Structures are given as C-alpha cells and as structure tokens.
Amino acid sequence: MSTHRFAVNVAPKPGILDPQGRAVEGSLGHLGIGGVSAVRVGRRVELTVDASDEGAARTVVERLAAELLSNPLIEAYAIESIAGASSTTGVSSTTGVSSVGAGEG
Amino acid sequence: MSTHRFAVNVAPKPGILDPQGRAVEGSLGHLGIGGVSAVRVGRRVELTVDASDEGAARTVVERLAAELLSNPLIEAYAIESIAGASSTTGVSSTTGVSSVGAGEG
Numbered sequence: 001m002s003t004h005r006f007a008v009n010v011a012p013k014p015g016i017l018d019p020q021g022r023a024v025e026g027s028l029g030h031l032g033i034g035g036v037s038a039v040r041v042g043r044r045v046e047l048t049v050d051a052s053d054e055g056a057a058r059t060v061v062e063r064l065a066a067e068l069l070s071n072p073l074i075e076a077y078a079i080e081s082i083a084g085a086s087s088t089t090g091v092s093s094t095t096g097v098s099s100v101g102a103g104e105g
Numbered sequence: 106m107s108t109h110r111f112a113v114n115v116a117p118k119p120g121i122l123d124p125q126g127r128a129v130e131g132s133l134g135h136l137g138i139g140g141v142s143a144v145r146v147g148r149r150v151e152l153t154v155d156a157s158d159e160g161a162a163r164t165v166v167e168r169l170a171a172e173l174l175s176n177p178l179i180e181a182y183a184i185e186s187i188a189g190a191s192s193t194t195g196v197s198s199t200t201g202v203s204s205v206g207a208g209e210g
Contacts, residue, residue, distance in 0.1 A: 005143075007114075009112075009149050010149075011149065011151065021150075024150065024152075024173065024174070027173055028169075028173075031168070031169075031172060031173060033165060033168065033169060035154055035155040035156055035162075035165065036152055036153070036154050036155075036165065036169070037152070037153045037155070038110075038151075038152060038153040039150065039151070039152045040150070040151045040152070041148060041149075041150050042148070042149045042150075042151070043146060043147070043148060043149060044114050044115075044116065044146075044147045044148060044149035045126075045129065045144065045145070045146050045147075046116065046143075046144070046145045046147070047129075047141055047142070047143060047144045047145070048141070048142050048143040049140055049141050050140040050141075050142070051140055057140075060138060060140065060141065063136075063138065064133075064136075064138060064141070067136060068129065068132055068133075068136060069129070
C-alpha cells in the first residue's frame with residue numbers, strides 16, 4: 001500500500017456560461033486593474049488515496065472526478081499528481097497534468 | 106506587451122473547517138470507494154494577463170489573488186503559470202507552482 005496525493009481541477013467547458021468569472025471581471029475596474037481577461041472560475045479538490053500502487057490510486061481518482069466531483073455535461077476536469085501533502089498550503093515544485101476529462105456533453 | 110495565462114488555486118487553510126470536503130468524504134461510501142481521505146475543496150481561477158513582461162503580469166495576479174480571489178483569514182492561495190490557453194480544458198504538460206500566499210490569519 002502506498003499513499004498518493006492528487007488534485008482534481010474542474011472548470012466550466014468552453015462555451016458554457018461562467019457567471020463567477022464574469023463577476024471577477026466586473027470587479028477588476030473597482031480595483032484599478034487592467035489587462036486581465038478570459039477569467040474562468042472552477043473548483044480544485046485535493047485528496048489523498050491509499051492504494052496498492054499509483055495506477056490503482058489514479059483509477060480511483062478518475063472515477064471520483066467523473067462521477068462525483070464534476071458534471072460532465074458542463075464541466076471538464078484534469079487530474080494532477082501532487083508531490084507533497086498539499087500543493088496549495090505548501091510549496092510543491094513538481095506537478096503534472098496527465099489526464100483531461102472531456103465528457104460527452 | 107505579452108500575454109500570460111495563470112491559475113490561482115485557493116484552498117481552506119489547515120485547521121479551517123471544510124464542509125464541502127466533508128460532504129465529498131461522506132459520499133464516498135455510497136459510491137463504494139475506499140481509501141480516500143483528507144479531501145479539501147477549494148477554487149481554481151484561470152485568467153489571462155496582458156502585461157509588459159511576465160514579472161509585471163505576475164504582480165497583477167498576486168494582487169488579484171490576495172485582494173479579490175481569496176479570503177486571507179481562512180484561505181491560502183498558490184499561483185501557477187499555465188503554458189497553454191487553459192490547463193483544465195486542454196492538455197498542459199508543464200505547470201509550476203511558484204508562489205504560495207500564507208496570509209496573516
């Protein structure tokens with residue numbers, strides 16, 4: 001058994017409305033910030049998986065991402081392997097996006 | 106002027122309650138999935154910045170992340186440079202987490 005930490009990045013598919021992204025863009029003027037465009041707001045789920053090897057762990061994460069963490073009609077996901085215990089709350093030097101879920105939407 | 110694409114990953118700080126993470130963990134049993142723990146649910150914001158160089162673009166993203174995209178009392182953020190137009194909706198082979206915001210919480 002080994003322990004693996006992953007992140008699942010979920011974002012609205014191209015062409016799908018993203019009201020949160022529009023809200024961020026609308027706030028930029030109040031902050032006096034220019035030059036920012038194409039804002040997309042999604043979710044990032046980090047989790048730890050105990051499995052026999054990394055392949056088995058990734059299979060679990062793939063299933064979770066497709067069945068629980070994303071809505072395949074309107075969202076795409078990407079699975080990322082995180083070296084440390086947590087990428088956002090600690091410095092992680094190597095990450096790799098290795099899987100992208102397109103859904104059938 | 107050059108164009109740069111970034112992602113800002115925002116996650117609840119260690120020790121801060123994460124009800125969405127608990128909800129995901131609670132759903133694992135219904136899916137018959139075991140071995141998953143330490144689920145943390147955060148946001149991921151992808152955006153494009155036009156600036157004179159990458160340093161200037163990163164300065165803009167740092168300010169956005171600290172002032173608009175995260176709540177420094179309860180959330181930490183990490184800024185990631187994305188090679189392609191979008192990491193979640195296209196395959197991106199190189200990402201690097203280079204900045205972690207700890208806040209003063």
